Amino acid sequence: MxxxxxxxxxxxxxxxxxxxxxxxxxxxxxxxxxxxxxxxxxxxxxxxxxxxxxxxxxxxxxxxxxxxxxxxxxxxxxxxxxxxxxxxxxxxxxxxxxxxxxxxxxxxxxxxxxxxVEDFSYDLSSKVKVQGYSITVDEKVIDETIADLKNRFGTMTYPEAAGSDDNLTGELRAKEGDFKKEYAFLQVAKVNKKEQARFVGVKKDEEVEFEVSKLFAEEGLTGQLLGIPAEEAKNAKGTYIFKVTNISHNEPAAVNTELFDRVFGPGVVTTEADFIEKVKETIGENYKRESEHFLDHHIEDYYLDNTKIEMPAEFLKTWLKSTSNGQVTDDVLAKEFDAYARGLKWDLVKNKIAEDKQVTVESEEVREKAKEMILAQFGGQQFAAQLGDRMDAIADNYLQSENGQNFMRLYNQLRGEKIMKLIKENITVQEKKVSVEEFKKIVEEHKH
CATH class of the missing domain: 3.30.70.1050 (Trigger factor ribosome-binding domain)
Structure with missing residues (x-):
């Protein structure tokens, strides 16, 4: 041979x-x-x-x-x-x-x-500097969140005539042309002040005529009404007719024990001050997860931009086409290959770091991760107390399901988390304090 x-x-x-x-x-x-x-x-x-x-x-x-x-x-x-x-x-x-x-x-x-791919090197040291963000939760965000919670847990009524704080559903059509939308939703409060009078006092089965370009200050709201992207909505013009089929009014919930219990569970919060603090804490935790996720993207971008790996592009295209049973065509490759190659390159970097630094995941760690996930879905430690010794068997059964795919999914998740943790411990993350609004703007600009 x-x-x-x-x-x-x-x-x-x-x-x-x-x-x-x-x-x-x-x-x-x-x-x-x-x-x-x-x-x-x-x-x-x-x-x-x-x-x-x-x-x-x-x-x-x-x-x-x-x-x-x-x-x-x-x-x-x-x-x-x-x-x-x-x-x-x-x-x-x-x-x-x-x-x-x-x-x-x-x-x-x-x-x-x-x-x-030939062997390659990467930098895993404090010389690597990546921007991170620490999000400050201000009073405005807390007030907006509490207002949203009050509305979400409010009481719905159905008045005969629409007020400035009511919601309308109905049929939408263009006065000229073929445009027609069977179900449209409109919040009167979000309509421009000068145009609100058209909708206040309207009753079921009545029609309202309006110029769509004058209705909202935000293109996004115009897009939602017409069912088109915000970019297209910037140029939306013409006269439309809204036929009201339903009027609803949401009476916000009072800030009391009933609201506390519905939001956070019975007995978790007992006073308004504690409620506000808990809301602030929850917002902070949510945005911390988002900022960590955003940091992960910055780290990925850094290593993709600064790690030299020559990829076998033509071979990969041939391989993808020949092993896809006709699902991957030249058109698909033209649209998606760059993203695929980018993901593959990042996997190569992570795998080499894991190999060099001996990152391992033990079976017991996967089982503990499965137990945490199951408990989170079914009520936390109270659920664990009810199950007692059966928790291990439930976790094992879950991990063995789907021909072991559940095990591999959690294994890969844990491995990825360990690799990212190792990277963050060795590079320099330059933290910058920003408000929620500033963070949203940064994320939106990054997408473009």
């Missing part, structure tokens, strides 16, 4: 495997004997079928199976032994394989196209 790597360049190559009869024939003979012992063929006693008969009936398929089995193992061993960092899977030369004469050939040559 001979295995040769023919490198076309630093990212693509061919692995050639040459087999002689001595490489595969002992395996074929052993399999023929095994078939002979087990075969149940009419005219012969079981276990007494001559090897020649078995060879005539099954010889070619046994030969093909054994060679494919041998190739698979030798190819995998060669890649592992030579520490080749390959991407995707080796692609067999189908044209060359199709030309094999299995009846007469004794020596065989197979080719596998591979895509690979």
């Amino acid at each position: 001979e295995i040769i790597l023919d490198k076309k360049n630093s990212t693509e190559g061919l692995i050639k495997i040459r087999l002689t009869e001595g490489d595969y024939q002992p395996h074929v003979e052993e399999k023929l004997k095994d078939y002979s012992r087990k075969a149940n063929i009419k005219g012969f006693r079981q276990g007494k079928v001559p090897t020649g008969v078995i060879k005539k009936m099954f010889g070619k398929s046994i030969l093909v199976d054994e060679i494919n089995h041998l190739l698979s193992h030798k190819l995998s061993d060669y890649i592992k032994d030579n520490k080749l960092r390959i991407l995707g899977e080796p692609l067999p030369n189908q044209e060359k394989a199709a030309g094999i004469d299995w009846d007469t050939q004794r020596d065989f040559e197979f080719e596998y196209q591979i895509g690979m």
Whole structure:
């Protein structure tokens, strides 16, 4: 047997495997004997079928199976032994394989196209500086959140005539043209003050005519009403007619024990001051998660921009198309390949960091993560107390479900968290204090 790597360049190559009869024939003979012992063929006693008969009936398929089995193992061993960092899977030369004469050939040559990346370096030190944000929750955000909670847990009524704080649902159509929307929703309070008079006092089944460009100060609200993107809504013009089918009024909930219990659970908060503090704490926790997530993106961007890895782009495109059962086309690649390659490059960086720094995840850690997740879904520690010793069995059952995919999902999540934690501990995160509004603006600008 001979295995040769023919490198076309630093990212693509061919692995050639040459087999002689001595490489595969002992395996074929052993399999023929095994078939002979087990075969149940009419005219012969079981276990007494001559090897020649078995060879005539099954010889070619046994030969093909054994060679494919041998190739698979030798190819995998060669890649592992030579520490080749390959991407995707080796692609067999189908044209060359199709030309094999299995009846007469004794020596065989197979080719596998591979895509690979050479070893690369990365910087994991305090020299790496990444911007992070610490979000300050101000009074305005707290007031807005409490107002939202009061509305969410308020009481709904259905007045006969619309007031300035009421909501309208109905049918929307353009006065000229074919535009029609069967279900439209409009909050009178968000309509421009000069236009609100059109809607105040309107009753069910009545119609309101208006110029859409004058209705709202924000393009986003115009887009929501018309069902189009905010960018398109900037240029929206024309006269529209809103036919009212329903009027609703939400009476905000009072700030009292009933609201406290509905928001945070019975007995968690007992005074208005504690309620406000708890709201502030919850907002802070939520935005801390968002800022951490945003920091993760900044770290990813840094390493993608500052780690030199030459990718086998053409091989990857060929591999994706050939293994997708027709789902990946040239059009799909044109739209999505850059994002795919970017994700693959980030995986390479993370995996090398994990390999170099010996980041590991133990099975018990995965089980504990599963238990935490289950408890979070079903009521926390109170639920754990009810289950007692059965918690481990429930977690194990979850991890074994879906053919072990749940285990792998949590394993990869934990591994990713450990890698990111390691990176943050070694680089310099430059924290900047910002308000909620400033943070939202920064995130929005980053998207563009």
